[in-house]
Amino acid sequence: MLAAAGALRPGYQRSPSRVRDAKEAMLREFARVQNPQEVREDAGSGDGLDEPELHREEIELPDGAQLVLTDIEDITPERAEKTAARIARILNTRERDRQS
Numbered sequence: 001m002l003a004a005a006g007a008l009r010p011g012y013q014r015s016p017s018r019v020r021d022a023k024e025a026m027l028r029e030f031a032r033v034q035n036p037q038e039v040r041e042d043a044g045s046g047d048g049l050d051e052p053e054l055h056r057e058e059i060e061l062p063d064g065a066q067l068v069l070t071d072i073e074d075i076t077p078e079r080a081e082k083t084a085a086r087i088a089r090i091l092n093t094r095e096r097d098r099q100s
Contacts, residue, residue, distance in 0.1 A: 059084045063091065 057075045059067040067087055069075050 061088050061091070063088070065091065 052072050055071055055073065055075045057069045057080050059069065059080055061067055061084060067084055069080060069083060
């Protein structure tokens, strides 16, 4: 819209290369829409990603809150403890912020 408004000012000249590029882009997009890619009947199957295994770990935090970790990777006890400590630290910081 701004380009169209700019075109109304006196002495404005369109750049032939920009006009050509815009026209080619428009024609490419039109051709792409008119000729969609073929879709395979078995698309998405056999790639091993149909149903990834989800790992879930429930952890009790010190203040009685419950933390549920879910990931497609294995959740090791060390990783669970580290995450629980980080969340507990965040919760404690928020409580101190509210009391200030």
